[in-house]
Amino acid sequence: MKDRKLLNVELGRLTPEEYRTQRPQSGIVLVLDNVRSAHNVGSAFRTADAFGVDKVYLGGICPVPPSPELHKVALGAEESVPSEHVEDVVDLVHRLQADGYKVISVEQTVHSVKLDAFEPVEGQRYALVFGNEVAGVQQEVVDASDFSLEIPQQGTKHSLNVSVSVGVVLWGVTRK
Numbered sequence: 001m002k003d004r005k006l007l008n009v010e011l012g013r014l015t016p017e018e019y020r021t022q023r024p025q026s027g028i029v030l031v032l033d034n035v036r037s038a039h040n041v042g043s044a045f046r047t048a049d050a051f052g053v054d055k056v057y058l059g060g061i062c063p064v065p066p067s068p069e070l071h072k073v074a075l076g077a078e079e080s081v082p083s084e085h086v087e088d089v090v091d092l093v094h095r096l097q098a099d100g101y102k103v104i105s106v107e108q109t110v111h112s113v114k115l116d117a118f119e120p121v122e123g124q125r126y127a128l129v130f131g132n133e134v135a136g137v138q139q140e141v142v143d144a145s146d147f148s149l150e151i152p153q154q155g156t157k158h159s160l161n162v163s164v165s166v167g168v169v170l171w172g173v174t175r176k
Helices: 016-021 038-050 068-074 089-098 139-144 162-174
Strands: 028-033 055-059 083-086 101-106 125-131 147-150
Touching: 028 038, 028 089, 028 162, 038 055, 038 068, 038 162, 055 089, 083 089, 089 101, 089 125, 089 139, 101 139, 125 162
Parallel strands: 028 055, 028 125, 055 083, 101 125, 101 147
Antiparallel strands: none
């Protein structure tokens, strides 16, 4: 039996307006902490759209829409996934916690929880914080977070590209 790729019109995807107004909330938001590359931010938007993320917070030096470079990678996902720029990510962490989110820094720390061991609590809302391409999540943000989540790795490198990490973590969190 031969398999046939589906056409885009057969996928039954939401329009950007439907995504913003009709899609059930997932309870997951992304926080990008000083991610400097528009390509990485665009990729985060596209991945956020794919996994039904409610909002993307762009902290500090993150490029913000509208941006041709960001749009090139996001392919319009920056129009479907709501976003907000914030100057101070620590203040945002406190605001999200006050709103009932568990804030999770995706970072390698002394007490980080491995992604494959993490069990999301049904009904709990989560804010997933991803850090700068070189420095990672700011220590002050890690300190303010409820806990840290780590992607298990087996190779010689100690990190993944931030946009890859967004995909891996969202897959791990939403599939459970």
